Amino acid sequence: MEFKSTEAFIKEDFLLQNKTAERLYFDYAASMPIIDYHNHLPPDVIAANQPFKGINEIWLDGDHYKWRAMRTLGIPEKFITGKETSNKEKFDQWAYTVPFTAGNPLFHWTHLELQRYFGINTLLQPSTSTAIFEETNRQLLDLTPKVLLNDMKVEMLCTTDDPIDDLSAHQKIAASDERGPEVLPGFRPDNIFGIEGEQYLDYLKTLGSLAETKIEDLDSLLAALNSRIDYFHQNGCRISDHGLEFTHASDFTHAQANAILKKRLSGSLPSTEEASLFNSCVLYELFVMYNDHGWTQQLHLGALRGNNQKLKRQLGADVGCDSIGDFDQAKNLSKLLGMLNDKDKLTNTILYNLNPAMNEVFATMPGNFNNEKVEIQWGTAWWFLDQKDGMELQMRTLSNMGLLSKFIGMLTDSRSFLSFPRHEYFRRLLCNMIGDDIESGLLPNDTAFFGNMVEDICYHNLKKFIKYKN
DSSP states (O other): OOOSOOOOOOOTTTTOOSHHHHHHIIIIITTOOEEEOSOOOOHHHHHHOOOOSOHIIIIITTOHHHHHHHHHTTOOGGGTTOSSSOHHHHHHHHHHHGGGGTTSHHHHHHHHHHHHHHOOOSOOSGGGHHHHHHHHHHHHTTOOHHHHHHHTTEEEEEOOBOTTOOOHHHHHHHHOOSOOOEEEOOBOOGGGGOTTSTTHHHHHHHHHHHTTOOOOSHHHHHHHHHHHHHHHHHTTOOEEEEEESSOOOOOOOHHHHHHHHHHHHTTOOOOHHHHHHHHHHHHHHHHHHHHHHTOEEEEEEOEEOOOOHHHHHHHOSSSSOOEEOOOOOHHHHHHHHHHHHHTTOOOOEEEEESOGGGHHHHHHSGGGTOOSSOOEEEOOOOGGGOSHHHHHHHHHHHHHHSOGGGOOOOOOOOSOTTOTHHHHHHHHHHHHHHHHHHHTTSSOOOHHHHHHHHHIIIIIHHHHHHOTTO
């Protein structure tokens, strides 16, 4: 399968299907800076700010979206994650795969990234693989992480960091005189909820050492976590994140949670019910700490991770064998937010769902708890839903059941420095949706009003929401 024409299809009006959409995008959305408040970029690479070794390092290595597509096509694993396979061989296999991704967001993203970062308008396929491989590698000799981020008008980004990270890379970035975006840590304590895992005691030992606290009961564990939150706060962190299948919200007492932790510290594994109770207690207490520090908190819910156990054993987590889960969400989420609200400990919160069957649940939950002090947001379409249909459906549902005008917009949630055109992709879809409604007579023809609304969704709403300057 190969396209006969190499004529670029991503033209000036890409995704903009009417004149009003074009005006909204080019006059308002296109110039807005980017705040990427949740991504997985490595801060040490930004801190070092050295030119990349080649296109594979920045585009293929670690990108499980591409890996998943290549496996679906039957590409041998050695050309995907193999250690002995050359970069050119891997790139050729990706070029072979790309035409088969037509209709998948990877097809749009691939060519948008080639165009925006490298000025390459040629479609990637086997016949163009060598030329594109050589040209991107040539340009990357002079491109550093900060140059790429500056070119995309990235003003600030938040990385994803474990509580035991020392944040030395963030400190180096903050002390640097090189022009670049503000790079802030994001507190991601998922490992603290792995009480049933084999490595849990080793993790607690490391956490306690960094917090200068011997973890021997629940109080000392919470003290250690609070110490790390203080440390992250001192280093600019203003946002936390949790990647969970569902919200932990079992009934608990501190005495019960303490007994379960002591049982684990003695070497015995807790039951599933005990683990749920312990996790519910710790999650609640962490959310209280975030409120006390004035942070924003995020909940990424609904991923069924590591389905291919064989591949997980071979390669580890986040390698392209995760999928959408069908977990119950509404009651636990409502229960946790309600408990925090009762104690005036609810902070600004962003909720993400991976199962589109839950869109209406997540669109309506924020309205239960929003008030003059606290704002709950349903976050942008996430992961498998981060594509044209998924983003349009998320925005339509939000508009129908909430306030699209208050939406905080797009993020990359990516490990790739080449993923920032996804903000452009989102902005074009947003402008097209509003423009279509205006031209269909569903909204008044007031370009200035809706242009300002677009600017708010792309930038201003988020800047006010996170308050990362305090």
